Amino acid sequence: MLVEFAGGLLARSLALVADAGHMLTDAAALALAWAAVRIATRPADAKRSFGYQRLRVLATFVNGCALLFIVAWIAFEAIARLLNPVPVNASAILWIGTLGFAVNLLVFAMLRRGDSHDMNVSAATMHVLSDLLGSAAAIVAALVILWTGWMPIDPLLSLFVSALIVKTAISLVRRSAHILMEGSPEWLDQGELRRTLEQKIPAIRDVHHVHTWSVGPHETLLTMHALVNGSADQAMVLKDTKALLAERFGITHATIQIEVEDCVDKDCAEEPPIKRARG
Structure with missing residues (x-):
């Protein structure tokens, strides 16, 4: 050169x-x-x-x-x-x-x-x-x-x-x-992520307030809220959710807030609608 x-x-x-x-x-x-x-x-x-x-x-x-x-x-x-x-x-x-x-x-x-x-x-x-x-x-x-x-x-x-x-x-x-700019990874479809969690984990009624970003080119981080049934074992739901995120999407660093009532955060109400296909 x-x-x-x-x-x-x-x-x-x-x-x-x-x-x-x-x-x-x-x-x-x-x-x-x-x-x-x-x-x-x-x-x-x-x-x-x-x-x-x-x-x-x-x-x-x-x-x-x-x-x-x-x-x-x-x-x-x-x-x-x-x-x-x-x-x-x-x-x-x-x-x-x-x-x-x-x-x-x-x-x-x-x-x-x-x-x-x-x-x-x-x-x-x-x-x-x-x-x-x-x-x-x-x-x-x-x-x-x-x-x-x-x-x-x-x-x-x-x-x-x-x-x-x-x-x-x-x-x-x-x-x-x-x-x-803390953009969501280009390969990740947040709508698919929500639908997968709601379909694969029966105790989860709704997934919302999802935020994903990358620290570097390959490490993806995630925060989210999961609305669950009142009778659900929250510890087991958390364990299953983290395992599914790692196995299906390769996300190993996730912070998950478990809720049994509707989300009261202002950001939740302002989220754009995501078409969900419950199975």
Whole structure:
């Protein structure tokens, strides 16, 4: 990445600089994945009862915003060069792009020997494949310039590689912002959760005041109220509810308020209606 960035500045190639920016997105993504493992091992304390997981979400948000600024700069420079073409050192672009392609090909081969069922390895492999595409774009730009002298190919391909960065950056910003805003996990259907609890646990008459959010990318937290029959064994209802939440939805951190009368909280009355199918 550093070689491509320095070479891009020296050769005045926007395609190399754009590919270096794309490699930065991949390096940042892999670094965050590695840091997540390290940070998650740190215990919670009195000031941070949930530990340090939210820190990686904040870092992802800042990183994604920074990447969008990089893309905006590359796009601005590319449009300027399309309007006023600038001579570039095609030979330098070719050698540096070829070096980047060889390195990415080597890393790809190393990852292919890893555990293909591991999600981190699979994600890393996809990142390296996109890097291969970026290096190939730089090589194509150099060859076109050497053969035809057509300079606009460099900024055009830099825009193409920048599009790869935009997709990654927007995804990072959107997902991290959703977590920072205490949004409900995208994979979780609260209506289905309510219906499942009401159908599978006979003592529960109604589930309401449900709130779900994520501390980090993978840990989901839940609070809810459960209206039960007056004769129900509340301890058993609580135990069965927690077991069902863990087994069916993977939620292991749940705070549940058991009620035998209608909920008196103001928020309960203001909840949007959820269509329930009692079986």
